[in-house]
Amino acid sequence: xxxxxxxxxxxxxxxxxxxxxxxxxxxxxxxxxxxxxxxxxxxxxxxxxxxxxxxxxxxxxxxxxxxxxxxxxxxxxxxxxxxxxxxxxxxxxxxxxxxxxxxxxxxxxxxxxxxxxxxxxxxxxxxxxxxxxxxxxxxxxxxxxxxxxxxxxxxxxxxxxxxxxxxxxxxxxxxxxxxxxxxxxxxxxxxxxxxxxxxxxxxxxxxxxxxxxxxxxxxxxxxxxxxxxxxxxxxxxxxxxxxxxxxxxxxxxxxxxxxxxxxxxxxxxxxxxxxxxxxxxxxxxxxxxxxxxxxxxxxxxxxxxxxxxxxxxxxxxxxxxxxxxxxxxxxxxxxxxxxxxxxxxxxxxxxxxxxxxxxxxxxxxxxxxxxxxxxxxxxxxxxxxxxxxxxxxxxxxxxxxxxxxxxxxxxxxxxxxxxxxxxxxxxxxxxxxxxxxxxxxxxxxxxxxxxxxxxxxxxxxxxxxxxxxxxxxxxxxxxxxxxxxxxxxxxxxxxxxx
Numbered sequence: 001x002x003x004x005x006x007x008x009x010x011x012x013x014x015x016x017x018x019x020x021x022x023x024x025x026x027x028x029x030x031x032x033x034x035x036x037x038x039x040x041x042x043x044x045x046x047x048x049x050x051x052x053x054x055x056x057x058x059x060x061x062x063x064x065x066x067x068x069x070x071x072x073x074x075x076x077x078x079x080x081x082x083x084x085x086x087x088x089x090x091x092x093x094x095x096x097x098x099x100x101x102x103x104x105x106x107x108x109x110x111x112x113x114x115x116x117x118x119x120x121x122x123x124x125x126x127x128x129x130x131x132x133x134x135x136x137x138x139x140x141x142x143x144x145x146x147x148x149x150x151x152x153x154x155x156x157x158x159x160x161x162x163x164x165x166x167x168x169x170x171x172x173x174x175x176x177x178x179x180x181x182x183x184x185x186x187x188x189x190x191x192x193x194x195x196x197x198x199x200x201x202x203x204x205x206x207x208x209x210x211x212x213x214x215x216x217x218x219x220x221x222x223x224x225x226x227x228x229x230x231x232x233x234x235x236x237x238x239x240x241x242x243x244x245x246x247x248x249x250x251x252x253x254x255x256x257x258x259x260x261x262x263x264x265x266x267x268x269x270x271x272x273x274x275x276x277x278x279x280x281x282x283x284x285x286x287x288x289x290x291x292x293x294x295x296x297x298x299x300x301x302x303x304x305x306x307x308x309x310x311x312x313x314x315x316x317x318x319x320x321x322x323x324x325x326x327x328x329x330x331x332x333x334x335x336x337x338x339x340x341x342x343x344x345x346x347x348x349x350x351x352x353x354x355x356x357x358x359x360x361x362x363x364x365x366x367x368x369x370x371x372x373x374x375x376x377x378x379x380x381x382x383x384x385x386x387x388x389x390x391x392x393x394x395x396x397x398x399x400x401x402x403x404x405x406x407x408x409x410x411x412x413x414x415x416x417x418x419x420x421x422x423x424x425x426x427x428x429x430x431x432x433x434x435x436x437x438x439x440x441x442x443x444x445x446x447x448x449x450x451x452x453x454x455x456x457x458x459x460x461x462x463x464x465x466x467x468x469x470x471x472x473x474x475x476x477x478x479x480x481x482x483x484x485x486x487x488x489x490x491x492x493x494x495x496x497x498x
Contacts, residue, residue: 002199027289037148069183104164130190200224217322230318
């Protein structure tokens, strides 16, 4: 799982102290580490200290203190609202609960090494495809690659409820440097829009790393994540106190929403409520370290009827059984079908998300080789599709994805001949069914509708084979269609919505 939060320059000192001092102070935790191509360019390596991180989050060179491009300062809008200067982003990669529990009961450092390797390759993908910036030119925007990212990673092993939770905070600077040497703002839309894909890539790499190291198996992949095969659900629930807190608070919010709105929340509304529930129940870490908590974790597991040996045996046996099954790789058609179910166009990030969701681990292949294989698989899928980008061989292109600098890296540009044929069929049908004279209904009850709404309702309830009604938010489309549907039902004509 991956969660991305925004960090602001005004609180750079507090933010740097939180990551570089507060999080690493607990016994058993390790200092942060610098990574990313741009970190090396700034002379940053090894352990992260609070002073260097603070300067970076202030938009300054961590070594010399000189300003990197435009200053990071809050500004006031004409309407009085404050626009906070963005200093960076915290991309938090969290291991499946089963992996954290096995580590907690065994203290096997190889599990942490596997997690670190998976985080590293996921950040490598982000740096390759998501470290672009934006430059205004001729009234338009160019989207060139930068020289890479500056990242401070902080691996943690406990949750705020003192449960085992292996996770890494990747603090990514909002400052990037172009090939020409200019310091500009990171275009973070790739990071934010595709955090589900990046999280799935981390999970996929972790699954393969652990399969390669230990021969473990995995349960079903849901939303990009899977638990270790053989890990007992009742034991995982013992160590999911933080999840229980959030779920309890979320249930209250969902119930209040239904009572207020008379409907269930959409998935976007539910996601927003989940973030609110997490924030509402977010307390300070206790400061207890792994040495203090290990005895408690073992006791809680024993109370649930499990020992470290029992858990390792269960996971080992399940992995051995799964290893005898046939290796399965999704076909091109299966991947394209999954992409087509969500939209008619997509891009490389969409392809990678679907592949990570479908592809099971391959024994004997660690994370680095695994992600290289996934990238090659992406290349294959892209090559079989139709590229909607305009042909412009003379214009500047990004080295990262080969697309024109004028095109946004996040914009979809791939489809299939089948989708194009379907669209052509729909358009041809729409043209063929048009008649010279409209046939609106004369029996619509227009009470409460304005003139335009009444015209639309009459057209929808009429006898034209195709009616297209377009209106911005707040113009009463729902009310209008309700009036049309009522008239159609009075005429004995069936109404259904999709």
